[in-house]
Amino acid sequence: MKPSAKPETFLLAMALLCTLLGLGLRSQALLLIVIDLFLSGMQNSASGYSLSCEVCVGDRPSCRGKLQTCAPDEDSCIVVVTETNRKASLVVTSYKGCAKSSQYESGFFGITMNPENYMGSKRRCCQKDGCNQDPLPAFVRNHTENGLRCPSCIAAFMETCTATAEALCVGEETHCVAVSGLVRPASDKLAVQGCGTKTACHTKPGTLVPSGSRLFTIKKTSSFRRNLTENGLQCPSCSTFLKETCTPTEETFCLGEETRCVTMTGLRHPADVKFASQGCAMENACHIKPGTLVPSGSHLLTINKISCLPSPQASGKAE
Incomplete structure (x- = not known):
């Protein structure tokens, strides 16, 4: 909630008014001044002030x-x-x-x-x-x-x-x-x-x-929340640099919505080193356009080519 106006004038006028009335104020002019201060404080309070x-x-x-x-x-x-x-x-x-x-x-x-x-x-x-x-x-x-x-x-x-x-x-x-x-x-x-x-x-x-x-x-x-449950799909897996292809030597277990086996090639910057990898991927990875830049640690990858294989045996579903 937005704070109300600065209350110093309002509180001072109110205190003076109560005190003078309690003592039996006899000066009409002074009473009018105090009442004016009181009303001024009420107006400022209603209009608000800037923090x-x-x-x-x-x-x-x-x-x-x-x-x-x-x-x-x-x-x-x-x-x-x-x-x-x-x-x-x-x-x-x-x-x-x-x-x-x-x-x-x-x-x-x-x-x-x-x-x-x-x-x-x-x-x-x-x-x-x-x-x-x-x-x-x-x-x-x-x-x-x-x-x-x-x-x-x-x-x-x-x-x-x-x-x-x-x-x-x-x-x-x-x-x-x-x-x-x-x-x-x-x-x-x-x-x-x-x-x-x-x-x-x-x-x-x-x-x-x-x-x-x-x-x-x-x-x-x-x-x-990412689904970390194995979905039954296993994809050939490998990763290499200085080459445009890699030869899988093992398989990786895919998780959740990773329903595609993917092959990816490109360049790692700033040295423009070739790289290639294979593994599990989600459907959207299969539609990455050539030339897309992907941060990876302290390096930047330029994707040159992505190819995906369908995986009818995958059964995992996202949470």
Whole structure:
């Protein structure tokens, strides 16, 4: 709920009025002045006032800035600390400012696309002038794998991405999530899939997540639990570099919606090294277009060719 107007004048006038009336006020002029102050306070209270919050962005766990007046519809102050690991380059960012309580909740947001690409954000919301000046406690991420694996992908300039790899979930990342939004200041689209915390599944549209010199505005989040039940399908499996083909030496057990045996070839950047792999895949992997870029750890893969075989013996269904 949006806080009411600053009450100092209102409370002072009310106290004076009660005191003077209790003492038996004899001056009509002074009584009128006090009543005017009282009514002025009532009017200000009804019209509302603008909250003041500390505003800053920093490349460290905390930042300092000046108090600024918020817009009339911004009824909360926020402080956010984000840890972003992008291609093994760790960046810690802090952000303080004004916000709408309808878009923010205090808590932790975390998502992992792969071991070298993850984002974690801790935030606190409050509703008093300057209440976001104190820093948040130190950001601590749990790196212990919890056994869950989720489809993973990252795509810039897109509203969705097609998962072609898996992320190993850690700590409190107990859900598979898909997140899309805009990266400011350029308002470029960004879509990711991977492991997420329960709070990530309920992140409100409009939530800001600082990342270095940019701000990621979340537009949509969705979550699902991956089916890890073997579906009966077994696919030839292999992986190699410097070649356009690989020879399977074993079979892998497919899970859940992995209903296709897939063969994939392409280039790994930045060295443009050829690679080839075979294994299990979901139906959407079979429709990836040649030239698609797929992040993989600290490298980037360009898909040149994908071919899939049908698998009528697969019987697993997603949860």
